[in-house]
Amino acid sequence: MQRNDLxxxxxxxxxxxxxxxxxxxxxxxxxxVVATFLLASALxxxxxxxxxxxxxxxxxxxxxxxxxxxxxxxxxxKK
Numbered sequence: 001m002q003r004n005d006l007x008x009x010x011x012x013x014x015x016x017x018x019x020x021x022x023x024x025x026x027x028x029x030x031x032x033v034v035a036t037f038l039l040a041s042a043l044x045x046x047x048x049x050x051x052x053x054x055x056x057x058x059x060x061x062x063x064x065x066x067x068x069x070x071x072x073x074x075x076x077x078k079k
Contacts (some may be wrong), residue, residue, distance in 0.1 A: 023029045 013035060020034055024031060
C-alpha cells in the first residue's frame with residue numbers, strides 16, 4: 001500500500017467517524033440505530049463481494065468451455 005493511499009484511508013475514516021458522532025450528538029440519533037446501520041452496511045458489502053466472486057467463477061467456467069468449443073470447431077474445419 002502506498003503512503004498516499006494510507007493517508008486517504010485515514011482521512012476518510014476520520015471524517016466518517018466524525019460524521020457519525022456528530023449525528024449522534026447533535027441530532028439525538030440512538031447508538032442502536034447507528035450500530036444497526038453499520039451492521040447492515042457491512043452485510044451488504046460482504047454479500048456483494050460474495051456475489052461478485054460467484055459470478056466471476058461462473059463466467060470464468062463458461063469462457064474456458066467456449067474456448068475449447070471454438071478450438072474443436074476450428075480443428076474440424078482444417079481436416
